[in-house]
Amino acid sequence: MNTRIIKIAHLAAVVIILLVTAVMMFAAEGASSDGQNSNQSGGGQAGASGAVSNADRKFAMTAAMDGMTEVELGRLAAERGSSDAVKQFGQRMVDDHSKANDELKQWAATAGVTLPTALDAKHQAMVAKMSSLSGAAFDRTYAKDMVKDHTKAVQLFQRQADRGMDAGLKSFASSKLPTLREHLEMARSLNAGGGGHNMNSNTSMSGNSNNANRR
Numbered sequence: 001m002n003t004r005i006i007k008i009a010h011l012a013a014v015v016i017i018l019l020v021t022a023v024m025m026f027a028a029e030g031a032s033s034d035g036q037n038s039n040q041s042g043g044g045q046a047g048a049s050g051a052v053s054n055a056d057r058k059f060a061m062t063a064a065m066d067g068m069t070e071v072e073l074g075r076l077a078a079e080r081g082s083s084d085a086v087k088q089f090g091q092r093m094v095d096d097h098s099k100a101n102d103e104l105k106q107w108a109a110t111a112g113v114t115l116p117t118a119l120d121a122k123h124q125a126m127v128a129k130m131s132s133l134s135g136a137a138f139d140r141t142y143a144k145d146m147v148k149d150h151t152k153a154v155q156l157f158q159r160q161a162d163r164g165m166d167a168g169l170k171s172f173a174s175s176k177l178p179t180l181r182e183h184l185e186m187a188r189s190l191n192a193g194g195g196g197h198n199m200n201s202n203t204s205m206s207g208n209s210n211n212a213n214r215r
Contacts, residue, residue: 052111052112052113052166053165053166055163055164055165056160056164056165056166056169057113059156059159059160059164059169059173060104060107060108060113060115060169061115061116062156063100063104063156063157063160063173064101064104064105064108064115064116065116065119065120065123066123066149066153066156067097067100067101067104068097068101068116068118068119068123069119069123069126069127069149070093070097070149071093071094071097071098071101072119072127073090073093073126073127073130073142073145074089074090074091074092074093074094074097075090075094076090076127076130076131076138076142077089077090077091077093077138077142078090078091078094080130080131080133080134080138081138081139081142082134082135082136082138082139083139085190086138086139086142086143086190089146089186089187089190090142092183092186093146093183096179096183100176100179103172104172107168107169107172110168111166111168111169126145129141130142130145143187143190143191144191146183146187146190146191147184147187147188147191150180150183150184150187151184153180153183153184154177154180154181154184157173157174157176157177157180158173158177160173161173161174161177
């Protein structure tokens with residue numbers, strides 16, 4: 001009788017141990033699964049919030065390339081222009097677009113976007129074409145190209161300011177529009193032969209102005 005009771009007690013203990021072990025394993029597995037789901041969910045949210053849309057990325061790439069080109073062409077104009085107006089305009093392009101390029105780089109560093117650091121073949125060809133000119137021919141071609149380039153730039157930045165998804169990039173585009181419009185008017189005046197236009201006044205791409213209330 002005692003032997004039978006001992007066997008029953010032993011069997012019951014084994015069953016209890018097995019049940020406890022099963023419960024502990026189930027609980028541990030559930031906790032691990034919850035942790036993985038949480039990490040995946042958190043990672044997905046972080047990626048979504050930090051993502052830059054294709055359209056915003058394209059704008060940034062185009063603005064960076066065009067900005068570098070304007071600086072290079074401006075340097076040529078400051079050095080090779082035959083009129084003071086062209087030289088002044090060229091230096092203005094160097095100053096304003098260099099500042100704008102630096103601001104765009106700051107945004108890119110924060111957004112995790114890698115911008116181009118050198119001109120591509122197309123834009124190198126533009127600089128090379130201007131390098132082959134001098135005197136009045138340089139002035140005429142430069143003024144004409146600046147009208148065309150800044151017409152496109154105003155349209156590009158206006159579209160980004162209106163439709164861009166990234167708040168920082170929208171702000172960048174909006175803040176540069178007044179100066180780009182001024183550049184366009186200056187280029188038109190230059191192209192029309194208005195060499196007396198003061199190329200050093202008004203707004204700069206840094207966001208400063210002689211008139212503090214302009215923006």
